[in-house]
Amino acid sequence: MNPANSHHEKKRLENPPKSIKFKIQRREKEGANAYWETFELPYRRNLNVISALMDIRKNPVTVEGKQTTPPVWDMSCLEQVCGICTMVIDGRVRQSCSALIDDILLESGGDTVSLAPMSKFPNIRDLKVDRSQMFEHLKQVHAWIELDGTYDLGPGPAISNETAQERYAYSRCMTCGCCLEACPQYGDDNYIGPQAIAQAKLFNMHPVGKTNTEDRLNGLMGDDGITACGNAQNCVQVCPMSIPLTRAIYETNRDITVNALFGWLKK
Amino acid sequence: MAIKFSNTFLLRKLHQLTGVVPLGAFFFVHMYTNSAAMNGARSFNKHVQDIHDMPYLIFIEVFGIFIPLLFHSIYGVLISAEARANAVNYSYGRNWFYIFQRVTGIFLFFFLLFHILNLRFGLIPGLESFGNPVAGNGGRAFDIVATEFKHIAILIFYIFGVIATAWHLAYGFWLFAVDWGIVIGEKAQKIGLYASIGLAAFLSAVGINAAISFVDPCGLFPASFCEAAEKNKIIEPEAPRKF
Numbered sequence: 001m002n003p004a005n006s007h008h009e010k011k012r013l014e015n016p017p018k019s020i021k022f023k024i025q026r027r028e029k030e031g032a033n034a035y036w037e038t039f040e041l042p043y044r045r046n047l048n049v050i051s052a053l054m055d056i057r058k059n060p061v062t063v064e065g066k067q068t069t070p071p072v073w074d075m076s077c078l079e080q081v082c083g084i085c086t087m088v089i090d091g092r093v094r095q096s097c098s099a100l101i102d103d104i105l106l107e108s109g110g111d112t113v114s115l116a117p118m119s120k121f122p123n124i125r126d127l128k129v130d131r132s133q134m135f136e137h138l139k140q141v142h143a144w145i146e147l148d149g150t151y152d153l154g155p156g157p158a159i160s161n162e163t164a165q166e167r168y169a170y171s172r173c174m175t176c177g178c179c180l181e182a183c184p185q186y187g188d189d190n191y192i193g194p195q196a197i198a199q200a201k202l203f204n205m206h207p208v209g210k211t212n213t214e215d216r217l218n219g220l221m222g223d224d225g226i227t228a229c230g231n232a233q234n235c236v237q238v239c240p241m242s243i244p245l246t247r248a249i250y251e252t253n254r255d256i257t258v259n260a261l262f263g264w265l266k267k
Numbered sequence: 268m269a270i271k272f273s274n275t276f277l278l279r280k281l282h283q284l285t286g287v288v289p290l291g292a293f294f295f296v297h298m299y300t301n302s303a304a305m306n307g308a309r310s311f312n313k314h315v316q317d318i319h320d321m322p323y324l325i326f327i328e329v330f331g332i333f334i335p336l337l338f339h340s341i342y343g344v345l346i347s348a349e350a351r352a353n354a355v356n357y358s359y360g361r362n363w364f365y366i367f368q369r370v371t372g373i374f375l376f377f378f379l380l381f382h383i384l385n386l387r388f389g390l391i392p393g394l395e396s397f398g399n400p401v402a403g404n405g406g407r408a409f410d411i412v413a414t415e416f417k418h419i420a421i422l423i424f425y426i427f428g429v430i431a432t433a434w435h436l437a438y439g440f441w442l443f444a445v446d447w448g449i450v451i452g453e454k455a456q457k458i459g460l461y462a463s464i465g466l467a468a469f470l471s472a473v474g475i476n477a478a479i480s481f482v483d484p485c486g487l488f489p490a491s492f493c494e495a496a497e498k499n500k501i502i503e504p505e506a507p508r509k510f
Contacts, residue, residue: 091356184351184365214270223275230350231442232365234357247451254448259270260280 013102016043017111020101021063022052024071025116026126034123037071038063038112049089049096049104049115050075053127073127080240083176087127088116093181095240096127118181133189134175137196141219145209157207170202170248172241179235179245191228192220194235194245201248217256226252282342283446285335286439293332294436298470301477305485305493308409316405340379343372361460364438371435378428386412394421413481422478429474437467 019042027034039056040063041047050073057070073096075085080098089099090108096115104113121129138144147153159167179194180186186193200216203209220226226249235245303314321327347369354362384390389400395414404411416422441463444450450459476486485493 182353182357184353184362185349187351190349217270221270221273221276223273225273225276227273227276227279228349229446230346230365231361231445232359233361234353234359237359238357247453250445250448250451252448253446254451256270256276257280257447260272260276263270 011106013106016045016102016105019043019111020047020052020105021112022056023112023114024056024126025114026068026071027117027123028125030122030124030130037068045102047101049087049099049101049113050078050085052101052113053096053115071127072125074129081174083174083240086118086176086178086181088114088118088181090114093118093178093238095176098240118177120181120183120187121177129177131175131177134177134180134195137192138175138199140192140222141196141200142212142215143196143199143203145203145206146212147208153208159207163205167202167205169242169244170198170205173198173202173243174241176240178238178240182234182238183230184232184234185228185230189224192225194239194249196220197226197252198243198245198248201252217252217259220252221256226256229253278342279346280447282339282346283439283443285339286436287443289331289335290339291436291439294432294470298473298477302473302480304409304412304477304480305488307484307493308413311409312406315401315408319403319405336379340372340376344376347373368435368438368442371431374431375428375435378424378431382425382428385415394418409481416478416481422482425478426475429478430471433470433474434467437463437470440466 019040022039022041024037024039025034026037039060041052041055053071053073060068060070062068073085073087075097076082078085078097080095083095085096086093087096089096090104090113101113105111115127117123117127117129121131121133124130173195175195177195183191183193185191197220200220204213204216229249233246236243239245300311300314300318304311318324350366350369352366352369354366381391385394385396386401388402389396389398391397396411399411401408401411416425441450441456441459444459445456450456476488478486480486484490
């Protein structure tokens with residue numbers, strides 16, 4: 001094929017609206033009632049959700065003309081590698097730094113963008129959530145490698161290129177929470193979710209880390225472990241780092257099922 | 268390795284296993300028996316009578332059907348109650364299938380309750396089968412069902428029931444293969460899904476045709492398709508035996 005023909009120009013917003021409305025879910029503090037406020041900004045090319053929020057913060061007046069508090073959100077790297085600015089934009093979870101207003105309007109066909117915090121985590125204020133449960137899950141599956149000892153262990157064993165590639169895919173996880181937010185089974189602590197399962201896989205594949213495989217599988221075997229996966233596979237669709245989350249879940253399922261079926265025969 | 272298995276793990280795996288092995292296998296046998304209705308009352312009644320003549324029938328029925336079905340349906344409803352359906356915002360095929368599996372499951376809970384009380388036990392008041400179920404009446408099985416199916420609402424209810432079962436079972440096979448870590452890869456899962464959709468269509472077609480055979484000989488096929496079987500019949504209708 002002629003490369004000139006195979007190149008597709010990215011679709012652009014041809015007729016942008018004069019102004020854009022931002023419908024933002026507000027909450028004063030944890031436990032307080034949530035409510036919505038709408039703000040309006042003049043349209044400008046190449047806005048993203050964060051730059052729009054920064055503009056709103058400068059002059060927090062709603063469309064009704066009411067002076068209000070500046071919206072609160074988390075942000076850090078601004079290049080979709082830290083995961084902290086994750087929020088629900090037009091009903092779908094993603095990082096707000098890489099959410100371009102032009103693309104959002106092109107998809108919705110409207111002039112309003114809705115912003116809400118992730119629903120599966122405690123909402124601290126406005127768009128800010130407490131994601132520490134993901135850290136608890138990492139502890140539950142022993143997502144680290146034991147290296148400290150009384151003597152130098154020397155260099156670790158070599159890893160094949162295939163294993164290194166596969167581990168690299170899992171290592172891209174930035175603990176953003178997209179997979180948990182989109183999962184129809186996750187919530188109420190009855191399922192650990194894809195994030196921790198993929199990290200258990202990452203460390204089980206490490207030649208030194210695999211000595212703790214049992215700890216990790218035990219962390220996944222509890223009532224709040226891997227079992228409640230419902231195979232809707234939303235996680236792998238929404239993962240911004242394209243981590244093969246379902247592969248991690250099913251390979252772990254295979255290990256556990258084989259153990260359940262045949263493990264007792266070894267006794 | 269010594270892994271401790273939680274109760275949830277064992278119950279979930281048992282739920283998937285009961286769906287595939289006793290209940291799934293039984294559905295195939297059930298559709299085969301129903302299809303005998305294509306060849307008319309004598310053929311269907313003979314198949315029903317063959318089931319009645321099975322040795323250990325009561326044990327097969329209790330341990331192979333009733334107990335697995337009771338466990339699968341009650342635990343299935345509990346699993347469905349956990350769902351936080353979100354397919355409006357996350358409109359992916361498998362997310363919709365996730366919801367369909369729960370919707371068909373809950374529908375089947377009520378459908379099978381009706382079906383079993385109706386034709387197995389004859390306990391639905393107001394219907395001709397009341398006190399007169401198919402079970403134990405092998406010789407009149409076809410007539411009992413045909414009388415029931417004269418009510419168009421009941422026939423339609425049964426047709427929806429068979430479609431829901433076909434889908435729930437065929438997609439259940441896919442879920443089983445995926446969840447037990449048998450079909451892992453992306454491509455393999457895709458092929459498996461197409462196979463499941465094909466199986467669901469096939470089982471639905473067989474089930475619908477069998478249901479219609481009770482009101483219209485040979486079902487949706489032309490009568491000539493079934494006549495050969497009728498011509499080749501060897502067993503004469505049973506005459507009352509006199510000693």
